[in-house]
Amino acid sequence: MADSDNFKATPAIVRLTVLGYELNSKQNACFNYLLPAIFWCSMYILHFASDLVLAHRHHIEEDPIWASLTLFFMYLPVIGCFVLTVSSIEMWPDYDECTLSNVKWLSVKILQHLFFPIWTMWRYAEKIFWAIEGYRAPTEDDRQECLRKSSAPRSIEFYFFLKGFLHTIPQILLQLHILMRNVKLLDQQTIDMQVASMVFNLATMAATTVQYQRFKSQKMGGKNYPWYKPYKYNDNVDAALLLPATGIIYCTKENYQKIANDIEERRIKEIEENAGDDESISSSVYYLEPHVDEVDFPKAIRQIYALPEDDLAGKVLAFFWWFCFLLARFLAISTFAYFFPKDIIWLLSSHFILCVSFLLYDARAYLVRRTKAVFFIFVGLIYLFCIIEFKKQFTRVRFIYNGYFTLVFSENFIMCLIWWFSRMDDTGLVNDWWFRYIFYMTLLCTFLSLSSMIVYKLTRQSKVVVGQETICDTTI
Incomplete structure (x- = not known):
């Protein structure tokens, strides 16, 4: 090799x-x-x-x-x-x-x-x-x-x-x-x-x-790992596109109607779960089209979506958003740990467990078995500060991102309010100017990151169709 x-x-x-x-x-x-x-x-x-x-x-x-x-x-x-x-x-x-x-x-x-x-x-x-x-x-x-x-x-x-x-x-x-x-x-x-x-x-x-941050969705459109993985390089459509634990389903005239009904039920369920979020349905848009060989009933097709890379302006905006977001996150955690060293351990542990639980739920069982446990630990630690779509593709993108940022902004805000109102009146507190600076800087960075995040979301590119996959073929 x-x-x-x-x-x-x-x-x-x-x-x-x-x-x-x-x-x-x-x-x-x-x-x-x-x-x-x-x-x-x-x-x-x-x-x-x-x-x-x-x-x-x-x-x-x-x-x-x-x-x-x-x-x-x-x-x-x-x-x-x-x-x-x-x-x-x-x-x-x-x-x-x-x-x-x-x-x-x-x-x-x-x-x-x-x-x-x-x-x-x-x-x-x-x-x-x-x-x-x-x-x-x-x-x-x-x-x-x-x-x-x-x-x-x-x-x-x-x-x-x-x-x-x-x-x-x-x-x-x-x-x-x-x-x-x-x-x-x-x-x-x-x-x-x-x-x-x-x-x-x-x-x-x-x-x-x-x-x-959206590497897995962009990988569907051709983006590759920057380091060499012999079993992953140039593998734009991986096992995540197949139906869980079943792969491609072949149907006959006898069972076609049942499979068509199952596909329709699955499609309706996904739409309801994602609340109309087209971005969340990354590879699960099903439709029926007439079959062109020798039989007269249709086959089921699934469209494959991918997310294009941001242009240079989008990357610069995303960089500014994440820089401000991370600065506010580090300041909030470090300051709270200064006043409440034991409480910060419980807070971050709860955050870690919650994020890993959602990762395991979103990954589904058949992917978890094929993924090393150390990966979830590593990503769970990263999620204490930021979120990336790496090694696995999010199936409920809007729910995951909105939930994550709501959780982090709430944690930062609550941590700042707790130490600000409980400790800033202490007469023995030294370097008072330093902590006041941190408090206002945390609020300013939160506002800047949220504002640039909204602008980024309004100007970002949507997912595009990059292919389709037959999941119900009548040729066999």
């Missing part, structure tokens, strides 16, 4: 628009490949540098625990990436036996993950190089080939995904914890680096959330 970094992939070309205007091929290479690669390469350098300098500042101020934790959170995603990569047996060149190819492959993986900053820069250099070549290509075919190479799947992309959560979440919580308890004792340079670190971590997390 070919290694992921040597796999000759042919990913779909991203051709987005800007404010509804479609880009030509050269503009597409510039705006959707070259500029994003340069921007995120610069962001990664600044992010890495700010956290590294921050660890050094903690060391200078003789706080070895804070310095060690800051460094550990920088390495946490690459550790997770290495463990999950080498534990995936299908990724090994010869997983049936121990060979020299396996030894070489493992040695390369160890070096890549050990020196992950160099590995990362190599990936960005590859993206930038092929994007420039695509922009300069003389023909359309050459340009598309260069852009495919620029976006070809690489195992480093899995590290980027984990970095968006395993690095950013604990790092932000740690620095907020230090600031709230020691702001008067810290040097101004340390405070400045903490603020810079949190800003870059929030930006990284917001960008990752934008990329994966």
